[in-house]
Amino acid sequence: MYVITGASGHTGHRIAQQLLQAGKPVRAIVRNAGKVQDLKDLGAEIAEGDLEDEAFLAKAFQGATAVYAMIPPKWDVADWRPWQLKVGQTITNAIQEAGVKKVILLSSLGAHLPSGAGPVTGLYDFETLLKGVSGLDVLAVRPAYFMSNLYAQVDMIKGMGIMGSALNGDLPAPMIHPNDIGDAITPHFLALDWTGFSVADLGGAKSYTMKEVASIIGNAIGKPELPYVQFSYEDSLNGMLGAGLAETIAKGYNEMYQSMNEGYFLDAYVRTTANSTATTLEAFVEQELVHALK
Numbered sequence: 001m002y003v004i005t006g007a008s009g010h011t012g013h014r015i016a017q018q019l020l021q022a023g024k025p026v027r028a029i030v031r032n033a034g035k036v037q038d039l040k041d042l043g044a045e046i047a048e049g050d051l052e053d054e055a056f057l058a059k060a061f062q063g064a065t066a067v068y069a070m071i072p073p074k075w076d077v078a079d080w081r082p083w084q085l086k087v088g089q090t091i092t093n094a095i096q097e098a099g100v101k102k103v104i105l106l107s108s109l110g111a112h113l114p115s116g117a118g119p120v121t122g123l124y125d126f127e128t129l130l131k132g133v134s135g136l137d138v139l140a141v142r143p144a145y146f147m148s149n150l151y152a153q154v155d156m157i158k159g160m161g162i163m164g165s166a167l168n169g170d171l172p173a174p175m176i177h178p179n180d181i182g183d184a185i186t187p188h189f190l191a192l193d194w195t196g197f198s199v200a201d202l203g204g205a206k207s208y209t210m211k212e213v214a215s216i217i218g219n220a221i222g223k224p225e226l227p228y229v230q231f232s233y234e235d236s237l238n239g240m241l242g243a244g245l246a247e248t249i250a251k252g253y254n255e256m257y258q259s260m261n262e263g264y265f266l267d268a269y270v271r272t273t274a275n276s277t278a279t280t281l282e283a284f285v286e287q288e289l290v291h292a293l294k
Helices: 010-021 033-041 054-060 080-098 118-131 147-160 178-191 210-220 233-242 247-261 281-292
Strands: 002-004 026-030 045-048 066-069 102-106 137-143 163-165 173-176 197-202 206-208 228-230
Touching (some): 002 010, 010 026, 010 178, 026 033, 033 045, 045 054, 054 080, 066 080, 066 178, 080 118, 080 247, 102 118, 102 178, 118 137, 118 247, 137 178, 147 163, 147 210, 147 281, 163 210, 173 178, 178 197, 206 210, 210 228, 210 281, 233 247
Parallel strands (some): 002 026, 002 066, 066 102, 102 137
Antiparallel strands (some): 173 206
């Protein structure tokens, strides 16, 4: 039995679907069973509950061949990192109680940093918790920036005619399609080929600067001069607060941008053929993002 947390999300759903298509039993953990009717139709067992509920998780993890563990984003918390730590500890405790032996963890590039990486620092904590479980084999998958995060730029592009953030527009950063993360993880589940604690980076097809991103999006929507504007950290913070983000979350994102701008967020990442994936940003924009910009 493969147990998938976040089974309604970008990566968890993809993994669950592929395991079911390979004839493997899957228990899909979700907060809303209605969002995974397609997985149920494929034969998945649905466990509806909350990742903050240790008793629920310990029961759901019983009999697991392997678990896909993740901490989903939550935008309405007052302080993100303590919440991440709470959920990470709850999942870790449940894994121990259920006697799980193998886990693949959705982490992130930058999770090698114990501080200074904004929301990604919470994934350092989660990796550390799982690393401390005796006899547990953990594969920490550290993907790049999700291309789907660019949907957050849609309103700015449509309303102001620009793209912008506090990230240096000339800084190359790896970007990945969430589907490619699932496609990279599923073979590991099928092979059960990891032992101890190991890390697998995933860097997408290539790295892009934000100015290149703006050019790609601009060309796709008939606005080839679409500019990218690097905001000051203060303006970035105020913009995020104005959009309704909690102050600690907004400050966390600024911290992450600063760590990338100063060169230490990605200092442990080296692109290889093995950690590169198929989908280019151009394909994502043309096939998906452009529809939100019409």
